[in-house]
Amino acid sequence: MESVPPKNPRQVVAPSGSGLTIVIKLGTSSIVSESTLFPKMSTLSLMAETVRELRSHGHRVVIVSSGAVGMGLKRLKMHKRPTALAQVQAVAAVGQGRLMALYDHMFGQLDIPVAQVLLTKDTLAERAQYVNACNTLKELLNFSTVPIVNENDTVSNSEIRFGDNDTLSAITAGMINADYLFLCTDVECLYTDNPRTNPEAKAVRRVDDIASLKVQVSSPGSALGTGGMVTKLIAAELATAAGCSTVITIGSKPERIIKILDELAQHHLASPETPFEPSVGTLFVRKPNPMVDRKWWILHGLATRGVIYIDAGAVQAIRKRNSLFAAGIVDVEGTFSAQQTVRIVHKVAGEFQEDGSPKLIEVGKGLTNYGSNEVSRIKGCKSYEIHVVLGYVDSDCVMHRDNIVVVV
Incomplete structure (x- = not known):
């Protein structure tokens, strides 16, 4: 906004050229x-x-x-x-x-x-x-x-x-x-x-x-x-x-x-x-580079219902704007339903906090396609194995990339 010249000393304008x-x-x-x-x-x-x-x-x-x-x-x-x-x-x-x-x-x-x-x-x-x-x-x-x-x-x-x-x-x-x-x-x-x-x-x-x-x-x-x-x-x-x-x-x-x-x-x-x-x-x-509206809404407009813990490979995939698949999930915490917001967290292997608890990295938040019970059952599975485990497939990914906000 600082790069936009004002119309007069009393009138700072928005990027569109209109008032603020x-x-x-x-x-x-x-x-x-x-x-x-x-x-x-x-x-x-x-x-x-x-x-x-x-x-x-x-x-x-x-x-x-x-x-x-x-x-x-x-x-x-x-x-x-x-x-x-x-x-x-x-x-x-x-x-x-x-x-x-x-x-x-x-x-x-x-x-x-x-x-x-x-x-x-x-x-x-x-x-x-x-x-x-x-x-x-x-x-x-x-x-x-x-x-x-x-x-x-x-x-x-x-x-x-x-x-x-x-x-x-x-x-x-x-x-x-x-x-x-x-x-x-x-x-x-x-x-x-x-x-x-x-x-x-x-x-x-x-x-x-x-x-x-x-x-x-x-x-x-x-x-x-x-x-x-x-x-x-x-x-x-x-x-x-x-x-x-x-x-x-x-x-x-x-x-x-x-x-x-x-x-x-x-x-x-x-x-x-x-x-x-x-x-x-x-x-x-x-x-x-502000967030687009939908992702800002996911990050700040929705209450978080649980946590999905992912491995290092999934962290890299999400950072490259890929979806989150069951194969990259290692654990689930909390109770949530499909289409609710959960935190995405990575437990760093071999690293601990001062109190002895595992070192955690907050990766982001997202809307999940499956509930906590379903994610617990399919964690670590390949996408083609979801039907075998659950008997149905709502989505081949647990979170679609359009519904993930990365904060790491």
């Missing part, structure tokens, strides 16, 4: 005061003004918003986030309506329509539902609305939760092919260590390779929220893999989003061939 599609994630700490549980009206007003300005320059904006639990706690006169799942869901049910009413009021003052979109991981597990959710979000943007996305906390259980809205924002960015994801949090940027405890911590302004990043990110989320810096790095990794540049910035200063895009535009004009580094926030540069 931007996802802004607001954490609970940016929306609700941790001490009083009152909504942070000044911050939310500034965010609404920021979105209005972005839209005036042709950009399309989606907000992924936490805060339902915080708003519910205030309404129910509770002072502490409950721990029982059913209680959290009940509090969220009370707060979600109030949260949307607040957004509708804020943006309504600027004549900007908003739309509520509630998602669960289970909703996106079926390909048809995933595509429908993508299309709905894109049509809402075509209608010039600002979709307000949140996890449907009232019906989510531990197995189908995204876990935190950082992850949800990255998945949303991937669903709509966003150009930028802004993760608004309670710190200025990513640091080499926790700046609250280490005054020597240094700001990290640009990250090209998250895997090689060496920082201390053990800080937890706020008392009301569920995310911390670790979840933001995970979100950045998910989003950049989908071709979406990601920025961590402070939520109390939404105008920083405009500042960063302005700096990017000015950088295009002055020195387009050199890497861009913002003066505020932390930029995670998108991957040059």
